Amino acid sequence: MEKRNNQYHLQLQELSLKDGSEGQKTLDFDFDNHDDLFQIIESVKSNKIFDSEQTAHEFSLGLKLFTEVMLKNRQHPLFEEFRPAVTEFMKKLKSQ
Template identity: 40%
Template sequence: MKQHQYQITVKHVADAQGNPSAYTEELQFNAYNHDDMFKVLEHLTKAQLFDDEKTKAFAVGLKLFGETLLENKDHPLFKDFMPHFGQFMKTLKQTVKAQNAAQDEQ
């Protein structure tokens, strides 16, 4: 399957109390996805389900997690969860489609 390739970088900026991070290194790795994450983000942003920062985090987290599930669907850890994730994705796509249609009507 052809996949889009991404380089993910995570930098710890501050701890839970707002103090500057003691970590100087960044977490960086390559990830692959069957979807174009920027197009997914575009659809989610237009649907206005969350604010911009939450939408970015949701889109990236969902696509990274979802691809791991799909690539390991027979793994015992995910076996019981797969049907629920499938239903969640159907609901999400219907919600986004409806929200975007409503945005287009305005």
């Protein structure tokens, strides 16, 4: 049986730049993830890992996007030295 992933759509819109100018760029893309991202975001928020809900959103989404790329490219030499540290980090995070 084929393992199915959750599918998501992300829209990133540049609002303003640090030089004060108005943002112009947007990025839209679809992606899949083996985890329920909304459940993870809620878990990070409810466990109060960070003081800010905004930080919980940024952390959860960034971490899950990154780790999914690592999983899909586990043989890539770029992740070779980093993978053990990420594995330990994820264990620590899940224990909280």
